[in-house]
Amino acid sequence: MEKVRCVYCDCKRDYEVIDEEYVYVEDDMEVRYGGKKAICNVCKHEIMIDEIEDYNQVQFEKAYKEMNGIISVEVINQIMEKYNIGKRSLSLVLGLGEITITRYLDGYVPTSKNSKYLKKY
Ligand SMILES: [Zn+2]
Known part of the structure; x- marks a missing residue:
């Protein structure tokens, strides 16, 4: 895996990707979805990575559509x-x-x- 910049360490670090249960409130509804989270191997803070954000966005939309009974x-x-x-x-x-x-x-x-x-x- 390529190293990415951790803002807390202020340098490039190796990271680990873990499963994370997210809860997001939209239109007064609690949308729960299983996403992913990248963690800095050194300081254990979350690192923002575009691919992971995209993945989470897709998971969120899926959960949101399901909750609203919206067809996939x-x-x-x-x-x-x-x-x-x-x-x-x-x-x-x-x-x-x-x-x-x-x-x-x-x-x-x-x-x-x-x-x-x-x-x-
Ligand atoms: Zn760090």
């Missing part, structure tokens, strides 16, 4: 496979805007209403 990209893909139809067709069949599903697959968060609707399939 994987499930949308499964629906398309099951019925053997494309994004545009699925949108139209569901009575949504033509590019709605395309937007969801691009990471746009579906509304709870549309999620519930999609989950029926």
Whole structure:
């Protein structure tokens, strides 16, 4: 593993990555998710690393969507496979805007209403 700069030691250090349970409050909801944390091997303080922050962000979004009953990209893909139809067709069949599903697959968060609707399939 490459050494990274620890702001507490004020120099580059080896670090260890541990699993960390995070709780983040968003929209008055406690979102709990399992993320990761990098710890300086010398002073044991947390070190911020972009990849780990990105990983945590993804885990957070997943947990947040689950809590809100928001459908995941994987499930949308499964629906398309099951019925053997494309994004545009699925949108139209569901009575949504033509590019709605395309937007969801691009990471746009579906509304709870549309999620519930999609989950029926
Ligand atoms: Zn340190």
